[in-house]
Structure formats: structure tokens, C-alpha cells
Amino acid sequence: MQTTDKPTTRYTHRHERAVAAAAAIFADKGYHGASTRDIAEKLGIQQGSLYYYFKSKEAALEEVCLTALRDYVSHIESIASQPGKLEVKLQAAIAAHLATYKHNNEAMKVHNEQRLYLPKDRRKHLNALGSRYRQQLEGIFCEGVSTGQLRRDLDCHFTALSLIGLCNYWGIQLLRSAPLKTEDVTEKCVDILLHGCLARKAGIPDTDTQTDTQVN
């Protein structure tokens, strides 16, 4: 009990691997379509042994969703709290969102697609984290409006949600089609969100946005 660290470390490590395996399987087959045997197999252990790490299959799903959200939320909070120009912040927020998909892809996918299969009370914690994310993002837009960088009539709530929808969509696409590059998608999302699609009527070089280069 001196090095109360070593055994804890060992368990922690194995536990993490178990969560990752669950994430991969749930992402692939869906919560109900996946069996505990599938997850165990991926870990190279027997089905029954899985219950050393998870109290139940449902608990495994909850853990997977939580690991996805933790990074995600802490990231946006650090971005939102730092001072800086709006466009830079927004770019950072989108890049972070997509990067989370790139690195933590299975867990994010599971959170988005399978979370509703958790009973309501198990989702409370997840909802709280999700709200925090949304608020931070909304805050970035509101700040942009009050500093005059964004349109005064912008609906920040609607815009924040739309951005989340957009990022989730492209996050999934990034997983599915390999040739897609995160940076390109980020840039394009920023561009379309800020400038829209309409032809600009004349010399509107705007702030200092370089005219967007065609990527793909």
C-alpha cells in the first residue's frame, strides 16, 4: 500500500482500454447491435470477464459517452475564455470540434448516435456537459455581435446550434472518407458560416480575410 499508484495505474490503464474497445464496437454496430461478447473479443478476453470493468453494458455506454464529451467541453471552454479576434476563435472552435472527431472519433460518434438509448436519469450528466458546450459557443457569437464584428441581427442561439449540426455532420464524413482533410473542412466551414454564399456586390474586401482558395 505504499506505492498505492502502481496497481491503480494498472487498473486505470486496462479500464481505459476497455472503454476504447466498447467505443469502437458501439460505433460500428450500434449499442443494441453490439454484444458484450464483441467487446470482450476485441480486448482479447472472455465475455464474462468484461464485468470486472463494467457493472453493465449500459454503464459501458455511459462511460464511452462521457469520455467523448470531457475533452470536447474543456477544449471549447479554454478557447472561449481566451481573448482574441472573433474569426480566430471561431476557427479554433471548429478546428477543435473536428479534431475531436478525428482523434476520439468512435466515442464522439457513439455519443451522438447512441446516447438516447440511455435511460433519462443516466443522461443528466451528459446533458449538462452538452449545455456547457452550447453556451460557450453561443457566447463566442454573442461577443462577436457586441463587438460589432458580426451582424447585429444575428440569432446567436440558432447560429451556435447550426454550427454544432454542421460540425457533427462533417465530423462523421471525416471518418468515412479518408481523403477529406480536417484543415480543409475547417476552413470551408468557417468561410461559409462567416461569408455565406451570395455574390458580394462589389469591392468588399471585408476585414482582412484572404479570398478563400478553392480546395477540393
Added chain:
Amino acid sequence: MQTTDKPTTRYTHRHERAVAAAAAIFADKGYHGASTRDIAEKLGIQQGSLYYYFKSKEAALEEVCLTALRDYVSHIESIASQPGKLEVKLQAAIAAHLATYKHNNEAMKVHNEQRLYLPKDRRKHLNALGSRYRQQLEGIFCEGVSTGQLRRDLDCHFTALSLIGLCNYWGIQLLRSAPLKTEDVTEKCVDILLHGCLARKAGIPDTDTQTDTQVN
């Protein structure tokens, strides 16, 4: 066998009801989370009787997805083929997409979230319809570019996909939170997609878009 119509009608009608029930249950519990007993119960028949209408559970999923897409695709094709100003077309496309969610909500949700659980060869037909939808939408954007209404550097492919992502997101939201009105969401989607968020630098009354009224 003279009135080969009546009995066919009867079967057709019942069959449609069965597809609708399957859609509702799949939307709620997911394909794997739903049992054939659940669907039968919703229809008020016994589990085994369901196989009079579906060859298998998988076939039921396929049918649900197909019914969702059929309306959806035929709608966009009629919109895209008619001549008219780009902004009007775009508005119509978004409105149609969201309206499909409103009316055919369960089937659309199932198509989006559960379709990948079908084996690849059963998805062929769905993919073809999906591609058609995407192409029509992309065509609307391309046309806008070539007529000078949209930015010349617009990536039409990227934009079309983004719009699909956006509409799917808001389509789901429309289901979940009742107070949301389809028309408001449509208008806001059009607005943000066309104009973006940035403050416009001065007198840019643009074509003839009324300055967007704050809705919510």
C-alpha cells in the same frame, strides 16, 4: 378476380400501416433495439403475423428507409427543374427538406440513423436515391454560381453537403422540441447560408432581400 382492386387496396393499406408502425418503433428504439414483437404490438397483431407483411425484420427496415427517400427525392427534383430565382429555389428546397421531416419524421430519422445497419447490397437502392438528391441540390448551387447570383469561388459540392447536414440537424430538432416552427427554421437557414454572420461593411442592400427579421 374481376374487381382485382378491392383486395389489393386492402392489402396495400394494411401494408402501409405496417411500414408506418415499423418506422415509429425503429425511430424510437433503433433497429436492433426494436423487436418484431414491439412492431406487432403497435399494430395490434401477434408477433408471428407480422411476417405476412415483411419477409424479414431487415426487409422492414429497408422499406421504411425507402418510403422516406421517395418523397424527399421527387420533391427536390421538381424544385430543381423549375425555372426561378435562386433564392426562391433554395428556400423551397430547405422548406421541402424540413417539411419531409415534419410529416414523415419517423421514417426520415430511421433512414438517417439506422440505414447503415442494412447490409451493403440492400443499401444500393438507397444510395442511388441519396445521390440523386445530392446532385439536384448541388445543381441548384452551381446554377446560382453560373448566373452570378452566388460567389464565383463557391464550392458547390461542399455547400450542398453542408446544407444537407444542416437540414438533417434541424429536422431532428423540429421533432424533439415542439415550439420550433418549420417556417422560422427554414427562413433562418436560408438567411445564414446566403448571408453568413459577418457584419456587412456598409450599404449593401444586396439584391432585394428584405433585411431579415429576428424571429425567435
Added chain:
DNA sequence: TATAGAATCTATAGGTTTATAGAAAAAAGC
């Protein structure tokens, strides 16, 4: 009202699933 065909029911085979309990093996501590 008798009959053919459509629609539904009952019962069940054969398989899979989650979760638990107790034995066995592996690792850590002294």
C-alpha cells in the same frame, strides 16, 4: 349460404443475449 382465398393466430425450434458465481491463474508484496 357455401366456398375460396386472405389474414391472423398459436406454438415452437434454434439461437443469442446479459449477468452472476465460483474456480483458476497471474501479479504484487513481503
Added chain:
DNA sequence: GCTTTTTTCTATAAACCTATAGATTCTATA
């Protein structure tokens, strides 16, 4: 090296699920 704790294994109970087969009831028509 011996003991304790951690980790994994085996076996199994209890439930559930899909799909089928054959019996039964309903419906429409002649």
C-alpha cells in the same frame, strides 16, 4: 518462496428474439 490481491476463466441461469409451419378465423363473392 509464500501469501494476498487482482485479474481472468468457465459454466450456466433466465430471458428474449427471429422466423416458420400449420391451424384457425375472417371476408368477399357467387
